Amino acid sequence: MASKRQKGKRSELGKSLRQIEGDEALRESEERYRLLFNEMLSGFALHEVICDENGNPCDYRFLEVNPAFEGLTGLSSEEIIGKTVLEVLPGTEPYWIEAFGKVALTGKPVRFENYSKELDRYYEVSAFSPSPGQFAVTFMDVTERKHAEEALRQAKYDLEITVKERTEELQQINARLREENQERVRTEQLLRLEQSRLDALLHLSRIGEAPLEEIAELTLGQAIALSHSKIGFLGFMNEDESVYTLHAVSKNVVKGCNVTGDPLQWHVIDAGMWADAIRGRKTLFVNDYSKPHPKKKGLPPGHPQVERFMVVPIIESDRVVAVAGVGNKASDYDKSDERQIVLLLSGMCGYLQKERSRQDLQKAYNELEESTRELAAKNVELKKSQYLLEKTFASLEEVVLLVDLADPSTRRIVAANPAARRVFGYSEEELIGRSTEMLHVNKVMFERFGSELAAALDAKGMYQCEFQMRRKDGNIILTEHTVSEVLDDSGKRTGAVSSIRDITERKAAEKKLLAYQDQLRSLSLELSLIGERERRKLAEDLHDSVAQLLVLSKFNLEDVLAKSSLGEGRTELEEVCQYLDEAIEQTRSLIFELSP
Numbered sequence: 001m002a003s004k005r006q007k008g009k010r011s012e013l014g015k016s017l018r019q020i021e022g023d024e025a026l027r028e029s030e031e032r033y034r035l036l037f038n039e040m041l042s043g044f045a046l047h048e049v050i051c052d053e054n055g056n057p058c059d060y061r062f063l064e065v066n067p068a069f070e071g072l073t074g075l076s077s078e079e080i081i082g083k084t085v086l087e088v089l090p091g092t093e094p095y096w097i098e099a100f101g102k103v104a105l106t107g108k109p110v111r112f113e114n115y116s117k118e119l120d121r122y123y124e125v126s127a128f129s130p131s132p133g134q135f136a137v138t139f140m141d142v143t144e145r146k147h148a149e150e151a152l153r154q155a156k157y158d159l160e161i162t163v164k165e166r167t168e169e170l171q172q173i174n175a176r177l178r179e180e181n182q183e184r185v186r187t188e189q190l191l192r193l194e195q196s197r198l199d200a201l202l203h204l205s206r207i208g209e210a211p212l213e214e215i216a217e218l219t220l221g222q223a224i225a226l227s228h229s230k231i232g233f234l235g236f237m238n239e240d241e242s243v244y245t246l247h248a249v250s251k252n253v254v255k256g257c258n259v260t261g262d263p264l265q266w267h268v269i270d271a272g273m274w275a276d277a278i279r280g281r282k283t284l285f286v287n288d289y290s291k292p293h294p295k296k297k298g299l300p301p302g303h304p305q306v307e308r309f310m311v312v313p314i315i316e317s318d319r320v321v322a323v324a325g326v327g328n329k330a331s332d333y334d335k336s337d338e339r340q341i342v343l344l345l346s347g348m349c350g351y352l353q354k355e356r357s358r359q360d361l362q363k364a365y366n367e368l369e370e371s372t373r374e375l376a377a378k379n380v381e382l383k384k385s386q387y388l389l390e391k392t393f394a395s396l397e398e399v400v401l402l403v404d405l406a407d408p409s410t411r412r413i414v415a416a417n418p419a420a421r422r423v424f425g426y427s428e429e430e431l432i433g434r435s436t437e438m439l440h441v442n443k444v445m446f447e448r449f450g451s452e453l454a455a456a457l458d459a460k461g462m463y464q465c466e467f468q469m470r471r472k473d474g475n476i477i478l479t480e481h482t483v484s485e486v487l488d489d490s491g492k493r494t495g496a497v498s499s500i501r502d503i504t505e506r507k508a509a510e511k512k513l514l515a516y517q518d519q520l521r522s523l524s525l526e527l528s529l530i531g532e533r534e535r536r537k538l539a540e541d542l543h544d545s546v547a548q549l550l551v552l553s554k555f556n557l558e559d560v561l562a563k564s565s566l567g568e569g570r571t572e573l574e575e576v577c578q579y580l581d582e583a584i585e586q587t588r589s590l591i592f593e594l595s596p
Contacts, residue, residue: 042138043069049104049133050084057101059084063134072141073119089118103127104135113142122146183488187402187415212352216248219348220324224250226340227333229326231304234345237320241278242268244323272296277311278320282460283342284311287332308333312341314349322349335461339484342462343499346482367520399423399500402486403436405493408454410435414495423479423502425472441470457485457493466503477504539594547587554580 044066050059062080070076080088085097095114103110109128116123125139220234235246246264268275273295277284286293287308299306309327313320322345329337402415416431424431424439431438440446449467456463463483468476480503486495557577561570 040066040138041068042140043072044136044138045069046130046134046136047085047100047104049101049135051101051105057097057105059086059097060100060104060135061085062088072123072139073121089116091118093117100127100135100137104129104133107132113146115146186488213247215348215352219344220248220250223324223341223344224326226344227310227326227337228329228331230328231306232324232326234322234324236322237278239319241320244268244271244275244278274309274311274325277313277325278323281313281315281320283313283338285333285338286310304328310337310341312338312345314342314345316349335485335487339462339497343482343484346464399498399502401431401436401498401500403496403498405485405495408450410437411450412436423471423477423500424469430472439469441468441476453483453496457483457496461485469500477502478507479503535594539591542587542591542594547584547591550580550584550587554584 045062046064047060047062049057050061052058061082061084063082065075065077065080075088085092093116096116099110099112102108107129109126111124111126113122113124115121121141122143122145123139124142125137127135127137129135216234220232223234224230224232231250233246233249235244235248237244244266246266266275268278271278273286273293274284276295289306289308307328309325310329310333311323311325314322314324324341324345326333326337326341399419400417401413401420404412404414406412413431413434413436416426416428418428420431421427426438437443437446440449445468449465452465453463461484463481465481467479467481469479470476480501482499484497485493486497488494554577557573557580561573561577
């Protein structure tokens with residue numbers, strides 16, 4: 001029994017010792033938990049959820065928080081333990097209550113990041129339910145990281161915007177450079193065409209005394225080349241514009257073409273659609289020859305196939321004087337082609353007129369040489385005038401200005417050839433970038449020229465006139481202008497090419513020539529009157545002396561024959577009578593011709 005009691009005591013003592021050891025282990029565990037709870041860097045808080053009458057979370061109460069919670073939120077445990085979140089932070093967003101309430105009611109843990117407007121901080125939160133109706137959270141303040149991420153996103157966004165803006169800027173610069181390059185190419189092409197045309201005109205001036213057919217063939221070849229065509233023809237109109245005479249045609253057209261009738265002349269009234277340029281007195285563009293046309297008459301056998309063509313009339317003094325046609329360009333004909341042909345043919349007609357004027361001057365000079373010595377001094381002066389005029393006409397270095405019409409009120413000079421120095425006295429450097437007003441007599445004349453130019457370009461794309469201009473030294477000169485518009489790809493007028501010729505000396509020479517012609521007409525009339533008086537006097541002398549003597553001699557000889565009975569010699573006397581009759585008749589005829 002004693003042994004059993006002893007065993008019972010030892011058993012109770014063992015239980016007490018084990019309980020004591022368990023309590024000590026629990027205290028140690030609690031101390032370790034408390035140490036971890038107090039020293040952990042993450043904020044920790046234990047809450048119980050509060051639900052409304054429908055069982056939905058509507059608030060929660062703080063049960064316990066660690067020091068890190070106080071540091072991360074700025075809320076002390078004394079102020080919040082036992083209080084609800086809406087009591088401590090009335091502006092707490094509903095999503096906090098909803099998210100934590102769901103954890104406490106369902107037991108499902110969550111992890112998320114969110115912003116607290118009341119605390120103005122971002123938190124990374126982990127929530128779990130240690131027991132029903134409660135939830136515990138651990139959290140870290142990630143505000144700085146969020147700000148850094150936001151700054152990074154903003155920097156990335158700013159960088160993308162900057163890159164996008166820079167890319168757009170570079171694209172705009174690239175597009176502008178392409179446009180400038182295209183404009184430069186167009187300008188270079190235009191200048192090359194202008195140079196080719198000027199070279200052709202220079203060549204024409206050097207063969208001014210050549211036959212008309214040679215001049216026409218040369219001009220046609222240049223017209224075909226300037227318009228990038230393959231075939232063409234050129235000819236002139238008669239005075240009343242009813243008949244067109246062909247003077248030059250492409251060799252590849254003549255080679256196989258079989259035309260009935262006279263191939264060199266056409267009556268305009270009966271001609272085909274090409275003659276619409278003459279009848280309408282404007283350039284004819286046919287960029288699709290295959291389309292039907294009421295006046296199309298087809299092509300003669302052997303004629304090359306026509307795809308497109310352009311016919312350009314040249315009008316001087318309101319009369320069509322010349323017509324040229326070109327065809328089979330690779331692309332459509334346009335105003336630029338028309339302008340080149342018009343300028344070329346106008347130059348050709350000018351040189352032909354110069355040659356006619358030169359021939360007229362030579363004829364007048366020869367007439368003066370054959371006149372009396374009293375006109376010798378005037379002959380010398382005419383010869384000098386003729387030399388000066390020929391030198392003027394032989395100078396083909398026309399001034400060529402490329403003018404920007406973006407602002408028609410200023411008409412800024414973009415380019416000028418070296419002839420500008422000779423005509424106006426300005427160097428290229430002095431002209432480029434300046435308004436053309438510097439070349440006009442005054443502002444009124446400058447504005448008048450601009451108004452006439454705008455009206456002419458709107459009407460027909462070119463402008464021809466004679467105008468007074470001012471040199472750098474202040475002298476006023478008379479100039480002849482041929483202005484053609486420059487169009488961009490859209491057909492908008494961007495500038496103009498102005499060909500200017502100083503015609504001051506030519507106008508002075510023409511005035512002198514008219515005076516000399518008036519003098520020659522007076523002299524010719526005077527010589528005619530003198531000749532008429534001399535013929536009348538000679539007729540009177542023949543009638544009063546020679547004719548009467550012949551008649552008297554015939555009467556006497558007939559009387560001798562009537563009274564004489566001579567046999568021999570009678571035949572000879574009768575022959576003498578016949579001679580006298582012939583002499584009398586011839587004398588009467590001569591008197592009649594000499595009589596006025």
